[in-house]
Amino acid sequence: MLQALILSLQTGRGTRLQFADPLWSNYARLFEDDIFRLTLMTTGIYLVVQVPIMLILALVLANLLNSPTLRAKGFWRTAIFLPCAIGLVSYSLVFRTLFANDGPVNDLLQGLGLIADPINWLGQPETARLVIIIGLLWRWTGYNMVFLLAALQNVDRSTIEAARIDGANAWQTFWRVTVPQLKPMILLCAIMSTNGTLQLFDESWALTQGGPAYSSMSMAHYLFELSFHKNPNFGYAAAVSYAILLLVAILAAIQMKIGDKRD
Template identity: 55%
Template sequence: MGWLFIVLAVVGISLFYFYPMIQALLLSFQSGMGTNLEYVGLENYMRLFNDPTFISALTNTLIYLLVQVPVMIVLALLFSVLLNDSTLKFKGFFRVAIFLPCVTSLVAYAVIFKYLFGVDGLINELLLNLHLVSEPLNWLSDPFLAKLTIIMAITWRWTGYNMIFYLSALQNVDKQMYEAARIDGASAIQQFFFITVPMLKPIILFTSIVSTIGTLQLFDEVMNITSGGPANATLSISMYIYNLSFEYTPDFGYAATVSYVIVILVVILSIIQFRVAGDRK
């Protein structure tokens, strides 16, 4: 009887998830223009090491991951602790305001960021009026500033998403633990590191893995804000896969190979995060 309840879900997942994954794996061992493919063994995987565009995309993606994810997790933790304070007024407004970017259109907010950080955009106008810079910054044409713009964009959008998880988890933390800590003389910082963080450890691990997967699959922001430029300085792995499939001469076999790099990275980084968190299950 139990199998009857789950058979439709098993068939659906197998058909729309596992079958495409297996087909993509088989496709990664093929090469050719368009759909005119033939098996070439490990040639596509060897090609990765001699592909400067792939190396640039991989480097950029890892930079986004190593900078943006820790910053976002820390900000989400801080916001959740502040907005969990029972004495804070207008908590509902602040929670909605921080979470609201998560439900905005990916394309719409990316286009807004593109205009905000343009040479004649609002950010440059503000910096000039505050006399912090003497001339407009080339946010989207300077390699470093373009990366920084992408990092700020994805941090702005996804911090509230992680904050909601931490807020919900904090509702289940016994308030008496904080009261006992205050009676024992623990400061707010000590309570944060010795009570809040340990109690939220499973949620922090979950959000870290989800954020890692999302950053490795980064596409919309890069596509709509910088188009991978300047000179591939912001190109992500997902955008390179798109280019291989639709912008350049179609090479679906090599695109599938690059896509499996994301799979390998997700597996490796997830294992590392589980090990660092001390959770072997």
């Protein structure tokens, strides 16, 4: 981290680096970089849209899979968790095939009469971002579900029984009795998901290559482009990495402040 900080104060191409004048030039450049602002906005969209949906889905699935009457629990738990263990290459190939112009998704939508012409999912900014969000939900919902499912095993059953005796229905019992006892784990999942989204690289690189015109590129993907593509600029890339670190730290601190209400 110290080496990266020193690097972020330097300018030059490749290995021909020297300290910038002034030293904060790379950080000042962040505010003038249209591509960085675009990747920041795009990453923010992924964060605001995907993380809440993913946590809600994970919570619902965990509660369903914790039912004592559910059969084949092991199968369902494995099936939902499995996507996060699948390799990036095979995962990206499947999604690029699904959302191709002549892929199954367009065929299905046309067959249902919802669209007249195929949608260029990966060639338009809004739909390219949507594909990445769907990919993230598919890949990481099961991962968070496992944490929440583990936390559900420690929920005091007597509190649930007491709520039912007092006349609470299933929704009231879940929302007012179960969820409050899951708050520490929900907070942990929220922080991990936020940090992971801010550092998102795989989906941006493998599914859309950041296109079209940088519109689906994440900040970490842009950092990679600066470092190893075109004219490598390690100093400015290090400044971008510290901007990501700062965002991660600030959002984690806010979540801890809001979510941790222990006395």
